[in-house]
Every structure is written in C-alpha cells, then in structure tokens.
Amino acid sequence: MNATTPRPLLVVGAGIAGVTAALEAAEAGHQVVLIDREPAVGGRVLRHHRYFPKMCPPACGMEVNIQRLERSRRVRALMQTELVAARRDPHGWSVTLASAPAYVGPRCTACGECSQVCPAAVADPHNLGMSRVPAIRLPHGGAWPRQYVLDRSACPEGCRKCVEACKCDAIDLGAQPGKSELEAGAIVLCTGWQPYPIEKLPELGGGELQDVIANVQLERLGAADGPTQGKILRPSDGQAPRAVAFVQCAGSRDVNHLPYCSGICCQASLKQALYVREQLPECAVTIYYIDRRTPGRAEDLLARVTATAGVNLIKGKVGRIEASDGGQLVLRVEDVEAGRLLEAKADLVVLATGMVPNLREGALGLDLRRDEDGFGLDDLDAGVLVAGVARRPEDVAACVRDATGAAAKAIVAAASCASSSAGGAAARGA
C-alpha cells in the first residue's frame, strides 16, 4: 500500500452502531475491518423481543444489514476477535488483534449434526443464562456468520463426538488462540453496553428474589426463541403472573449506582407493559416512575400505554421489595402525588436497569478520553471516534445516526493522515 492510499478503518464492536459505521464507510468506498469479541454480529439488539417505537422485531433491521455485509467486498468481519494493543504512527495506527481459538472453522455449513450428539450443556449467553444449550451450537437462530461455536471449557475429557459427526471436517478441538497485526487509518469504537447488574440492588430483591428480574430478561421471556418460547412466566413457579410491576430508575440517577439517566429505560418499560397486556389481558400492570422520560415520538408510545386498560402509572420511588408469605412480592413505595407510603403487591417485578458502557472497564489499550461515567469521547486528531452506546446512552435510531457520522469523520481522519504523511514524504524527498 503506498503512503497516499488510506489504510482500512478498524471498527471495534459489531452491534448496530459498529455494523452501521462499517457499512457506511465501505459503501463510501473505504476498506473496513470490523471486529467483535462475540461469534456473531448484531450485539445486544438481537436479544430484544421488539423495538420501540414501531414495535417491530429487531431481526428485520439486522437482516437488511447482514445482506449489505454479505454483498460488501470492502468489509472484512473478524469475529471472536479483540483489540489488545494500539500504537500511533505517522500513517494512523498499528494495532494488535487477538482471536479466540477457531474450534469451528469456515467449512461449517451449520447442518447441526454436531449439536445433536454433544453430551455437554452450557448456560445460553443469548438467553442471558436463562436456558441451556449444547456446548457446540449456532450462537442464535439469526447468527451471521452462520457458523457454529464451541465452548471448549464444557467438554468432558476425551470427547470427540462432534468431530466424528461432522462430515465437513470443520472442527479442530486443538485450535489455538491467534494474534495478528493490522495497520489502520482510524479507529471507530462501537463497543456498546452491558446491563447494570441487578445483584447490586438487593434492597429491591435483585439477585435474591427469583421473581424480581431485569428488563433485559423480560425481553428474552417475550421472545419466541427465548427460554420460555415467548411465554411471560414467573421464574419461581412457571406460572403466568396476574400482577406485574415495573420499577423505573432501578440503580439509575443514583450516586450509589449509576448517576446518569440511561434515556431508554422509560420507553423500554412502556414497550414491555404492552408485551404483558397483549399476552396476558387479565394481568394488572403498574409502572412506578420518578419521571417519564419520553422525548419526541416516544410521547406517542406513552399515550398508547396510558390509554391501555389495565396499565397504571404511579409517580413513586420504590424503596424496598420483599417476599410475602403467600409467594407474592411486596413493594414499599413512596407515592409522590398522593403524599403517602404505599404497600403494593405483584407476582413479577421488572427492574428497569440502565446501560453501563463497556468502555468503563478500560479503553482497549488506547489513550482514549472518557467522560466521568466511562462513555468514550472522540479524538479526531488521533483518529479515534466513538459511536453508539459506547459514546452515550441512546436508542437504535440515534446509534445509527451517530455511527454514520463517526464513519464520515473516520474517513476524513484516515485521509488526512495519509495525505499529511505523503506530504511529509514528498517534502523529505525534495
């Protein structure tokens, strides 16, 4: 590659933000390397049952992007791969990528023979551990690349049943982790988020009471490929709840937990109230909130939910949740508008927890500026851009806008790097 040819862009994280950034840059004519630590693209949105504002299945939007990825000759997607070191040089970045062992290789046709003979089962990451799957499996029904993945730590010693069953010779149980070097013109970080752990909210029963679950878990309970095949059931007894309570700002806007507002969990609970009422028309739904943050078109969702029979919104902070003798949950709530303390009962409680940026754990060996909450900040001079929830809490539509902007900025950063180094080379040659 000569000094005036921009190097490829490196996009880290293949959720909706990363896939968008990669495709927008590629379709503008740029080479892109897209990496993700998971075995398939899509990130967290593919774990949602439906999307607000339109209430459509997230897989639809992602299918279009997968077709674009399949058609693109400019995006190289490397799964189970992470950025482990990065060094700035005059032309951009020299980075080191580490890949997990490729126990299942590209010859895999996703025929499923190996899963059928596999004796080991593991907690299914796609279902947030709420169901079990064979150690060798497709990551989920809509996975792309459409290639099986193997959890080697679960294999009993000496087992080779999957190797014997595979007619494509796609499995290598002795595969080793790999490292590779890459020169990149600019880096776009789209590393997304993880849910705030409910175990950190024991006063609300998080991690202690079985029927207190997180909003991300309710998404899986509603999904047809979820642990209950789409039935909203109480984890403790597998029965349909007759009363569901949503607790807003669970661990958010609280200096002891997440000081910021995640911006989407009000809309997520409104959406989930509709899941419950559509499936269980007799079930009473109560949403306890501090503020209803529903900007722009989200007001329509709020209006739809407030007009839905059986859904009650109460302005009140839930301070404590305990189990009652009858197997129900008792919520102690400060009802702000009535100015009194309430004791309310529910069969199932959903904690509307917020989004924690993965960048909070570290900036992947980059000298990246982050805000006080751990969200990443752009550094245009260094050619490092941040998009999606890695940058700030936001919904999918905002992620897509954000990622498109980041792709444009990354192209400019890579091009200016290439031209300034070419200018330097020309000046030195003169």
Ligand SMILES: Cc1cc2nc3c(=O)[nH]c(=O)nc-3n(C[C@H](O)[C@H](O)[C@H](O)COP(=O)(O)OP(=O)(O)OC[C@H]3O[C@@H](n4cnc5c(N)ncnc54)[C@H](O)[C@@H]3O)c2cc1C
């Ligand atoms: C309960 C709930 C319901 C929601 N419902 C909706 C909804 O209905 N509509 C809506 O618009 N929004 C909704 N959202 C918000 C939506 O989930 C986010 O906007 C979206 O997931 C952000 O996408 P992203 O690409 O930024 O991050 P992610 O989806 O988190 O993707 C990040 C990707 O980066 C990868 N990654 C992370 N770290 C690394 C690393 N070090 N190396 C390599 N790869 C890495 C991850 O594996 C992942 O694939 C909801 C959120 C919650 C909590």
Ligand code: SF4
């Ligand atoms: S690894 Fe082999 S047996 Fe398993 S799905 Fe792939 S091709 Fe089929």
Ligand code: SF4
């Ligand atoms: S080697 Fe591991 S993945 Fe393969 S069949 Fe045995 S337990 Fe399953």
Ligand code: SF4
């Ligand atoms: S979006 Fe709503 S529930 Fe989420 S932190 Fe903000 S105010 Fe609380």
